[in-house]
Amino acid sequence: MKILIVEDEPGISRMLQRGLMTQGYEAIITDNGDEGLRLATEEDVDLVLLDIMLPGLDGRQVLKRVRLRKPNLPVIMLTAKDELTSKVSTLDDGADDYLTKPFALEELLARIRSLSRRSEQTENSVIEMGEIKIDLLAHRVWVAGKQVELSSREFALLEYFTKHPGHVLSRQQILSAIWDYSFDPGSNVVDVYVRYLRKKIDLPDRPSVITTVRGAGYRFDRPR
Numbered sequence: 001m002k003i004l005i006v007e008d009e010p011g012i013s014r015m016l017q018r019g020l021m022t023q024g025y026e027a028i029i030t031d032n033g034d035e036g037l038r039l040a041t042e043e044d045v046d047l048v049l050l051d052i053m054l055p056g057l058d059g060r061q062v063l064k065r066v067r068l069r070k071p072n073l074p075v076i077m078l079t080a081k082d083e084l085t086s087k088v089s090t091l092d093d094g095a096d097d098y099l100t101k102p103f104a105l106e107e108l109l110a111r112i113r114s115l116s117r118r119s120e121q122t123e124n125s126v127i128e129m130g131e132i133k134i135d136l137l138a139h140r141v142w143v144a145g146k147q148v149e150l151s152s153r154e155f156a157l158l159e160y161f162t163k164h165p166g167h168v169l170s171r172q173q174i175l176s177a178i179w180d181y182s183f184d185p186g187s188n189v190v191d192v193y194v195r196y197l198r199k200k201i202d203l204p205d206r207p208s209v210i211t212t213v214r215g216a217g218y219r220f221d222r223p224r
C-alpha cells in the first residue's frame with residue numbers, strides 16, 4: 001500500500017514516513033500543496049495524509065481538487081486545530097477522517113486499517129465484465145459507459161447471471177433465486193425477463209451476452 005504524506009513540518013513527515021515503513025507501507029513525502037495535488041492525482045497512491053496548513057494550496061483546496069479527479073481516494077486530514085467547527089468543515093469538504101496533532105502512531109495505523117477495509121468493501125460491491133459495470137450497493141448498471149435503468153427483478157437477474165458466468169442455469173434455478181418461490185412449470189416469466197434484460201444490456205451488432213441453451217436454460221457469457 002502506497003501512502004502519500006503532504007506535510008510541511010519535516011520532523012513530523014519524517015516520523016510518519018519511518019513509522020509507516022516499519023509497518024510495511026510504502027510512504028512518499030511532499031511539503032507543499034501544489035506538489036501534493038500532483039502526486040495524489042497522477043501517481044498510483046492508495047491513501048493520502050494531508051495537512052491543512054500548507055504553503056501554496058492549502059489542505060482544503062487540495063482535498064477539493066483531488067475529489068474532482070479521484071472521488072474514492074481515501075484522505076485523512078492532519079490538523080493542529082482542535083475546534084469542533086474545524087473538524088466538521090474538514091469532513092464536509094470530503095475528508096474520510098481527521099487526526100488532531102499531536103497524535104499517536106498507533107491511532108493513525110488504526111485509522112488507515114479502517115479506511116483500507118472500507119475501500120475493499122466498496123471495490124467488492126462493483127462487478128465489471130467487459131463493458132458492463134454493476135454497482136451492487138447503489139443498484140446501478142452501466143453499459144459502454146452509459147447508465148441503463150433496470151427494474152428490481154431485472155437487476156437481480158443480471159446480478160445472478162454475472163455471479164455465475166459460463167454456467168448453464170435452468171429456469172427453475174433462476175425462479176428459485178430471483179422470485180424465491182416456484183412458478184407453474186409452464187410459466188414463461190424467466191423467458192420474458194431474459195428478453196427484457198437483453199434489450200437493455202446487449203450492444204448493437206454484437207451477440208447477446210445471454211445465450212439460450214435449448215432444453216437446459218440460459219448461460220451468461222463474459223463480454224469480450
